[in-house]
Amino acid sequence: MTEAIAGTIATRMRKLRQDRGLSLQALADRAGIAKSHAWEIEQGRSRNPTIATAVGIARALGVSLDYLTGLTAAQPDLHPEALRIACEVDALLRGAPLNIEAQENR
Numbered sequence: 001m002t003e004a005i006a007g008t009i010a011t012r013m014r015k016l017r018q019d020r021g022l023s024l025q026a027l028a029d030r031a032g033i034a035k036s037h038a039w040e041i042e043q044g045r046s047r048n049p050t051i052a053t054a055v056g057i058a059r060a061l062g063v064s065l066d067y068l069t070g071l072t073a074a075q076p077d078l079h080p081e082a083l084r085i086a087c088e089v090d091a092l093l094r095g096a097p098l099n100i101e102a103q104e105n106r
Contacts, residue, residue, distance in 0.1 A: 005069050006048075008068075009068055009070075010041060010044035012067070012068055012070070013057060013068065017061065020061065022060075024039055027060055027061070031053070031060040033053055033057075037049075037053070038057075059090060062086060
């Protein structure tokens with residue numbers, strides 16, 4: 001992965017996470033990765049996240065892998081409620097906890 005793509009992932013990951021009101025721990029839980037690994041990626045210190053990790057992060061944030069990596073400039077227009085429902089369905093299907101507050105208070 002190039003440094004530019006890693007930087008794009010870091011920048012977009014941080015902004016999307018903050019826009020969605022997610023803690024780093026909540027994002028890590030949803031993406032199925034360790035909080036420390038999520039932090040490294042968000043800080044641009046992890047230059048080579050696996051495809052599975054990048055897909056997990058994109059899914060947890062409700063965006064495409066193309067958007068997260070900078071291959072697509074625009075996010076699809078999703079109503080915030082539709083995004084919330086999609087994240088809940090995804091969490092149910094993967095067996096992750098749904099209560100964001102409970103995840104953040106761990």
